[in-house]
Each structure stands twice: as C-alpha cells, then as structure tokens.
Amino acid sequence: MNPARGVIADVEQHDDALVLVVVGDIDALTAPEVAKAVDDALGKQPAVLIVDLSNVDFLASAGLAVLVETHRKAGDSTRFRVVATRPSTRRPLEITGLTDELAVFASRDDALAV
C-alpha cells in the first residue's frame, strides 16, 4: 500500500520522556504498526511515554484498543500519556469514555509539562 496513506511513527527523546509521534490514519490495517512501535518504546522502559496523535487524521477502535493496551502494559513503571489535539482523535476518545481512563492532553507541551 501507499505509505503516504498509512501510518508513520517516529520516536523523540525529551529528557526522561519518550515521545512517539504518529502521523497518518490509525485503523485496523495500521494499528498493528502502531502497537509494534509502542511496544518497542515501552521496551526502553522510559519514565514517561507520550503517544502524540496531533497528526492523526483518523482514529478507529483498533487504534483505541492499542492505547488501552499500552496503558495496561505501562503499569506503574511508565507514565503513559496521549496527546490528542484534533477533533478526529478527540471525538472517538471522548465518546468511548477513554478521556477519563487515559491521561489525554490537548498539546504536547502540556503532556511534557506535567
């Protein structure tokens, strides 16, 4: 498939936080790629893991499941945060109640500032 319409995940280090920047659409086709990138990041045992969805245009339940699973895997050892700025990501998180379950921030700066 055309990678431009898939998903890319890049990792950035900010002090004790790892930021996974996801770009593209997260649906059942691309969610496994995101899950793998998140697992790799968690494997580095960062104090904080931030999944930045600022550049995600479509977030389906398969992507929500990855976030919930990441939250579970992170446990007490890694603080897990999500950045969701666009309606395309906030809306599915809000209507499934995950904004209450996960630590969701409106900007990356906010997520790094905590």
Next chain:
Amino acid sequence: MRRRERRSTWSATWLHHRGVATVESVTRLRRELSDWIQTVGVSRNLAYDLALGCYEAMANVVAHAYPTGTTGFLDLHARLGKDDITVTVRDHGQWKPESGQGPGGRGLVLIRRLADGVDLLRGEHGTRVDMRWLRH
C-alpha cells in the same frame, strides 16, 4: 482514471459496493466513502462521523462475521436523501454475541454514538447494520 480502478459504483446520490471483506478492502472502501461524501457537500464533522461509523461497521464484518481463516462478502450501500444520509453494511455470516468488553464492543459504541440512528439486525443468514445521519 482512478475512478475506473475502483470496484464500487456510485452517482451523486448513492454509492454501492460488494466485495470480499478484508482488512485492506475496508480501508480502501472507507476512503472511497469519504471521497464520495465530500462531493456531497456536508460539514466536516458529519463527514468524519460517517466515515468512522461506517468503518467500524465494516471492520466488525472483517473481524467477526466469518470464521477465522475464512473470508466472505460485504455489501455497502450509501444513499443521499433530502434530509439524511443512510448507509447499510451487510454481511452473510454470523457475529459473535454482543458484549461490552468482547469483540466489536468499542466499535459498536462508536457506531451507536456517531450515527443519529442505528438498527442492528442479526439473522440466520447474516447481519445488517443500518445507520442514519441527519444532514443538519
């Protein structure tokens, strides 16, 4: 051009597709549906809600309608009315029983909250999801 490569057929007021339900095909189909709905001229929010709701219905077909290791057909029919847009997603298999935590749980929550009206009809020969969005 690109239009001819697609397996869906559509006009200004409807889109129809029948094909094998795979994780790849429903991603393609959701993009076709998004392209179609954008030509209709609805709000961005409505276009997004419709694309996500319909995608979840189609993803459920891929994940739950047919036994593991097999594939089956998916029918998508979208129709533009004067006041609403209706979309039907139909399969010819059998979904596993509905449960909040089980397969399709979060997807079904999304469908129910995103659409203005939803009917889920489970039968012996398949499942049909009728979704309706008002063109407000």
